Amino acid sequence: MKIGKTSKPLPPAASETSSRGAAAKAGNGKSSPAQADSTSVHLGSTTAQLRSMESSLASTPIVDAKKVSEIKQAISDGRFQVNSGVVADKLISSVRELISAGGR
Numbered sequence: 001m002k003i004g005k006t007s008k009p010l011p012p013a014a015s016e017t018s019s020r021g022a023a024a025k026a027g028n029g030k031s032s033p034a035q036a037d038s039t040s041v042h043l044g045s046t047t048a049q050l051r052s053m054e055s056s057l058a059s060t061p062i063v064d065a066k067k068v069s070e071i072k073q074a075i076s077d078g079r080f081q082v083n084s085g086v087v088a089d090k091l092i093s094s095v096r097e098l099i100s101a102g103g104r
Contacts, residue, residue, distance in 0.1 A: 074080035 071080060
């Protein structure tokens with residue numbers, strides 16, 4: 001079972017980096033404040049959609065409060081049973097993923 005946010009921030013759009021490169025070339029490697037003001041950046045609609053989705057996901061609760069309360073009640077009532085085989089399988093799977101990610 002994985003806990004924690006593993007998403008990475010979005011990289012800059014290609015049009016954003018190309019506009020920066022064009023401004024640097026125009027000034028022979030030196031950029032002046034006047035040139036920085038005239039530089040325009042156009043981010044595609046896909047980038048805007050991705051950033052919107054990222055912000056909406058960030059505000060989504062990670063924990064399902066209803067499920068947590070159901071599990072608490074089952075523990076209190078003595079109805080909650082742990083399937084040790086499933087827990088062991090998922091633990092082994094997580095360790096394998098961590099080991100393979102560490103080798104990259």
